[in-house]
Amino acid sequence: MKLQEKIAITGTIIALTGLHIGGSKSSIEIGGMDNIVIKTPKGVPFIPGSSLKGKLRSLLVKKNSNSKNEHEDPVEIQKLFGYQGKNKDEAKNIQEKEPQISRLIFRDAYLNEEQFEKTFKGATLSTEFTEEKYENVIDRKSGKAQHPRQMERVPVDAIFDFEIIMDVYEGDNKEEMIELLKQAFSLLEDDYLGGNGTRGYGKVKINYTIGKPKTYKIHESSNS
């Protein structure tokens, strides 16, 4: 397995509706928010690479196969996202045995703070970078609102900067790998990112550029 080149796919993920990717509370504050979004220790919301990778993989699998588990996934998807392989006794065929190293490296995608401050100057936010949304359940019989819950969201128009690195090994079909990733982006735009996606949250627009392949030749200036 010889690494031929690395290709950086960079761009922005724009929230077209409020986005909620759940985080954890490190402290309980009185009057603090429930259902918070994931943030850096400095309080900047981000889209974890794990969320983006998981979502894109599951969309591609849904679209391209009928497989019940990752062992049955198309080998092209196993290559892109990685596959550990089954042990010899359990594997039904050669493909199930063969592990695949993940060709895609996803980065955590951070909120573009500068753009955010410009866009939301004078806006009413609940915290520096988020809004609060209240929801409830309407009782079918009485029509009463019940079980109020509070959700933190990154508001519509927020922009995240993302980077994905594609490793191309000798023998890999680079064009096919890129096409598959493009298909995943298209599917995601008509799907959602994060939680509560069938209820309004997480519509995103993805703008991206596919960079020039980098081959890391020795004796070549790293600045060229």
Add this chain to the structure above:
Amino acid sequence: MKLQEKIAITGTIIALTGLHIGGSKSSIEIGGMDNIVIKTPKGVPFIPGSSLKGKLRSLLVKKNSNSKNEHEDPVEIQKLFGYQGKNKDEAKNIQEKEPQISRLIFRDAYLNEEQFEKTFKGATLSTEFTEEKYENVIDRKSGKAQHPRQMERVPVDAIFDFEIIMDVYEGDNKEEMIELLKQAFSLLEDDYLGGNGTRGYGKVKINYTIGKPKTYKIHESSNS
């Protein structure tokens, strides 16, 4: 479960009477409004996907079944709106056990600001996009007005742009799913959206287009 296609249902929701979908205050202002409507941080009212989804689901269930809870709902409705499934020991039959992934993805529907500004040029509004309505309770014995309350509403003639994505999986009855959604739209037009619907609020007209199925073929331009 192989995803065959996605169909976008897009259109407008027109307020034929004042609309109130409750929001939350992030700050208490002296002289500020009570019972405010939900808005983006920039102050643009919207219809949450959660409200639209919840309302359409409950109307369809009311019309098509006698069920007391979601476990007894018709399977066609469970498919459209999603169903978590009961655990094996509690389920009474196969249908109750079987979870269903939500075929419909609702987006938050934002007020069309451009249209609003044209329509309400020179009009008397309480805030940029809303009116204020005072209500009270008339004491049955004395005829005195009591308990005055103030409601914020998006005014009649406001227009919201909406989008719903329908995921069609292999084996799904697409025509039936679309008919069910159309039935829900018709029911909603003779019902109401948001709060205080039996007291004048929330009559809506829904105009929609059912888009061409998208199959996300590889090697096809994402713009085509």
